Amino acid sequence: MKYFQLIWTALFRKKLRTVFTVLSLSAAFLLLGLLQAVNSLFAGSVEFLGADRLIVQARTSFTQPLPMRMMPQIETIPGVARVNHSQFFGGQYQDSRQQFPQFAVNPQRLFDTYPEWVIDKDQRANFISTQDGAIVGRELANSFGWKVGDIVPLNSFIWVKSDGSRLWEWRIVGIFDGKNQEWQDRTQLMYLNYGQFDEGRSPGARGLAGVFVARLKSPEDSQRVAALIDSKFENSVDETKTQNEQEFQLGFIKQFGDIGFMMNLISGAVIFTILILTGYTMSQAVRERIPELAVLKCLGFTDNRVLWLVLAESLLLCLIGAAIGMGLSAMLTGALPPNFPPLRTDQRVWLFAGCTVLGLALAVGLPPALRAKRLKIVDALAGR
């Protein structure tokens, strides 16, 4: 630490240049922080999903609904504890730009397959007994200001009613929470009672379940049970593809392109740009100070100590820029209005930033540091 002043003053020797470099670093890390927060949103949305749930979809596509009669068949497969069916509703609330998912399910089976959701007993009973009932997650209810008893009209882009209309009215009978913070953060969806959904549909579509959600007795079984389910329906009209929930979600996200890959690609470009810029600053800063570094060696600083001084300078420069940029990014993600996706500067993002700082400091600091280390005193003093 006693070298701090030496490093600090060396860094701000050319104030303007250092300030510009720090600003560029800050801007880069602000961008990196946001990009990685987006990445985290997608990675995080599946990472926590356990392997104790399987999603059974039609082999061709999950948009192809499976028939209801398969449910008891799946439930008899050893290892399966409880099965529910789930149909993506694809509804739009008035002209809100905020999208949220709705699933038509069997209310009785929902909480057996998703014990992570917590709901009041009476509300649960009402969901089961109300044909046009719906329950909404706490965060979703809060963002629209919905209360129990409200009627929510949803315009489905997939499901047409038998009278030709696409407008479905759902009565909110309950609001559910998550069992912990992670799940609470995901209370941004809505479950619809399959009753009104199936009855209202055009007759041709009735009896179609969508996909099946199978909760397992033990998560270790997931691969074996998935294979059992698929082999049971092999060569039938309704061949299946069974994945755990995490794989299913990833597949769902991939629909919109590999977002993680895109974010990392842009992050890479940002890092590359800042690497060139900061690298130039550092090498320039050391080049100008060759005689001074030689004097330090004269005074008894060893070659390695001088190497470390330059590396520390590089690390300090990158750290300052990153701290400002990440600070801004964390503030921004913390202050997003509720109708934005829940971007968060989480541990994964901080870890990414930390590794980037270290890698960057090393990459831009090492070449000039090695040059400083190899510096021959007599040559440097004579200006050779």
Place this chain on the structure above:
Amino acid sequence: MNTSVSAEQQPLVEIRALTKAYVRGKQVVEVLHGINLDIPDGDFVALMGPSGSGKTTLLNLIGGLDSPTGGLLKVNGQRIDEFGSDRLAAWRASTVGFIFQSYNLMPVLSAQKNVELPLLLTDLNARERARHADIALQLVGLADRARHKPNELSGGQQQRVAIARALVSDPKLLICDEPTGDLDRKMADEVLTLMQQLNGDYGKTIIMVTHDPKAAEFARRVVHLDKGVLVDETTR
């Protein structure tokens, strides 16, 4: 008593058949051709000679900034010609102070912090380092300029800060390469008087390269170098 006498009789710097050659491309150029020289503890030697005669080269060898090609070089009882680079660095920190023609101060640090630099390599804490630097600055008469940056000081003052930096770790030996080369007569005389004082009152052994015969008059002894050999010596 006996041992201490024999220790005093041993010169501080002992140079035998010292050679130094530089490799330039495929060419090997010998710059020093077998120098023999003894410098006793407490001496003040002026090293004179034409440009390119090898004065700086010899001085750098004695100060442990470079290693000789051949011969023997013993300083303060140690064969520094056999030291590796890290050991040499530690040896320099404890034994030698350097004073250059162009002062070579850190432009961004105050006089005080410049003087403290060599102490960063010691175990002294921040307060002790500041105290030592204060004393050194007092010694060169610049205690009141401690907070000034080098560019806020005159050439003579900067050189005195450099002398304070060379002194602060209390080395036995001061190595000075044309210390007054950039100074006018008046400032040069101030600096030389200070050096004489350090030699007389504090027993520092000083080796100073100079082109200026007036500067050489401040030394106890003048050694002449020409084309890499010692040619002549005058003792005052």
